[in-house]
Amino acid sequence: MRSGLHRHPVCDGLLSSPWYFRPAVALSPSILVLLLGEGMSVLKREPPLLHREGPLNDPELLLTPPLPILSIDKIFSLPGHAPTGHSSSSSAEPTTRGRWSFIDCFLRLSEQFMVVGLLQRLSEKLPRVVHRLSEMMKPQVVFVLGGPGAGKGTQCERIVKNYSYTHLSAGDLLREERSRTGSEFGQLIDTYIKEGKIAMEETMKSDEKKFRFLIDGFPRNQDNLQGWNNVMDGKADVKFVLFFDCSSEVCIDRCLERGKSSGRTDDNRESLEKRIQTYLQSTRPIIEQYEQQGKVHKIDASRSVDEVFADVKNILENQG
């Protein structure tokens, strides 16, 4: 397996490229050697950058929160979004030698070697730095919740334009699956969407291995939350929840307006009333649970898109 990776042109390029090992990427040699399966023996070697003087090259400093979260996108230059709601960068062929190629290479490697698991195992035996490394490599998740029409999608679109997040919209993923020819879940999803109920959390599993995610419209009920906890416990960190709060009337008005052009079968008054009920009964308690953990940032979503986004920006910039 290892020799196969060494033959990968992008990895070869990176390993021999002084460009890559320059400034703000002092951690990359360690990460790469770990990824390349050289494990503990290589850790004993001294990657030269880690031993140069200056704050950027101090591994302790680099690994100290909140820097890891900020530095992940600098180190890996993660793509800001996946065009259709699915993360696609890991499947794209690397085309250039450079940051995108490295992402590709890295994501492939991370999937192949289950990096977080490897680092976690190593961290049981190795010092604090490795433990922090494993923490740093976990996907960072921001849940985006609020009533239908609160503006979740609109704000997520802005976030991915301005920050390095992959946007996964539970609703979009479900709608996509529903319209896929031959989907065995199509009918079920259709009924769930029209009735304002929520489809199963299993639909989210396939996108679990990336770094910074905005997960929009999930978890919407206790089953979703439990499913998330079962599947993702220890594998991802929920950093916080962005809660777009506005009245049911505002939500309904916006969705009816959206329905004039969206073609969404659920943007009609009857569906909306059910969805609002489901939201109040099932999703609000989830938000409250996160509130008790001090993880909720509540935003008054009844204001203009710009005003709401100004709050979002503040939160993201203060939280990394």
Ligand SMILES: Nc1ncnc2c1ncn2[C@H]1C[C@H](O)[C@@H](COP(=O)(O)OP(=O)(O)O)O1
């Ligand atoms: N702050 C805001 N003020 C006015 N209209 C808004 C708004 N945010 C979003 N909209 C519009 C855009 C859409 O047509 C509709 C629903 O927005 P959305 O982002 O699709 O909501 P959600 O994803 O929460 O269902 O309302």
